[in-house]
Amino acid sequence: MLHHGWRYSGDVPPPSVVSARDLRVAFGSRTALDGMSLEVHPGRVTSLLGPNGAGKTTFIRCCTGLVEPDAGTLALFGHAPGSAQVLPRVGLMPQQTGAWSQIAPRQLLTYLSKLYADPLPTDSLMTALGIHAFASTPYRRLSGGQQQLVNLAGALIGRPDVVFLDEPTAGLDVRMKRSVWDLVGRVRDAGVAVLLTTHDMHEAENLADDVHIIDRGRITLQGTVKELTRNGDLESVFLAHTSPAEADA
Numbered sequence: 001m002l003h004h005g006w007r008y009s010g011d012v013p014p015p016s017v018v019s020a021r022d023l024r025v026a027f028g029s030r031t032a033l034d035g036m037s038l039e040v041h042p043g044r045v046t047s048l049l050g051p052n053g054a055g056k057t058t059f060i061r062c063c064t065g066l067v068e069p070d071a072g073t074l075a076l077f078g079h080a081p082g083s084a085q086v087l088p089r090v091g092l093m094p095q096q097t098g099a100w101s102q103i104a105p106r107q108l109l110t111y112l113s114k115l116y117a118d119p120l121p122t123d124s125l126m127t128a129l130g131i132h133a134f135a136s137t138p139y140r141r142l143s144g145g146q147q148q149l150v151n152l153a154g155a156l157i158g159r160p161d162v163v164f165l166d167e168p169t170a171g172l173d174v175r176m177k178r179s180v181w182d183l184v185g186r187v188r189d190a191g192v193a194v195l196l197t198t199h200d201m202h203e204a205e206n207l208a209d210d211v212h213i214i215d216r217g218r219i220t221l222q223g224t225v226k227e228l229t230r231n232g233d234l235e236s237v238f239l240a241h242t243s244p245a246e247a248d249a
């Protein structure tokens with residue numbers, strides 16, 4: 001895998017935190033990324049929208065060093081994904097994590113906070129996400145939505161410079177969804193680069209600065225929400241730039 005170095009010319013927009021060019025990933029005969037290119041900038045929410053199986057999670061796995069692309073270039077802060085220079089600056093909220101199981105949210109977040117040099121205060125993070133109400137309940141006994149909130153807290157506690165949120169509000173009720181939007185907005189305003197995937201067009205319209213539509217492993221459209229919704233809502237744009245999910249071979 002090749003990696004870009006910094007080439008900052010002082011132009012607007014600010015330098016990319018994530019720079020991906022022509023990424024290709026195949027799992028056996030199945031192509032997950034088919035020449036994907038995308039830039040993520042600091043202080044912006046970049047939303048990656050695509051049908052089921054389009055390659056969104058695979059892209060996040062590449063960015064966090066969990067999957068190595070077969071071809072293309074990918075750099076975070078000018079370094080290789082998963083490298084020692086990058087890892088302390090990255091937060092990841094995966095779609096699912098069963099790993100915590102017996103641990104209660106307060107214990108977990110206190111533990112995670114000790115892994116970082118300058119963590120967010122655990123209490124205020126728990127307050128922002130409404131975690132106090134179930135802070136002492138083992139993770140495995142939490143509802144799916146409560147687990148999502150703990151996963152999000154885990155992604156943010158280390159004050160990352162870039163955070164990858166894989167469907168952060170899937171399964172959340174309206175009130176909790178709004179708390180998450182509010183927190184993500186504040187994280188963005190603090191200068192963090194946020195990449196999030198969602199199937200909720202309303203969420204993307206409300207929260208995202210930049211939108212990238214991915215279909216069958218490649219970006220079919222990108223722009224700001226304003227640019228993309230000039231002639232219609234995001235759902236119509238999404239439908240016009242994606243294809244129905246492919247049946248298994």
Ligand SMILES: Nc1ncnc2c1ncn2[C@@H]1O[C@H](COP(=O)(O)OP(=O)(O)OP(=O)(O)O)[C@@H](O)[C@H]1O
Nearest residue numbers: 027030031032050051052053054055056057058059
């Ligand atoms: N570990 C793997 N082994 C084999 N195939 C995989 C693996 N991970 C992903 N794929 C395949 O790669 C393609 C892209 O999957 P990916 O999970 O990235 O899609 P996605 O856009 O995140 O989908 P969703 O919206 O359903 O979460 C799919 O066809 C999927 O079946």
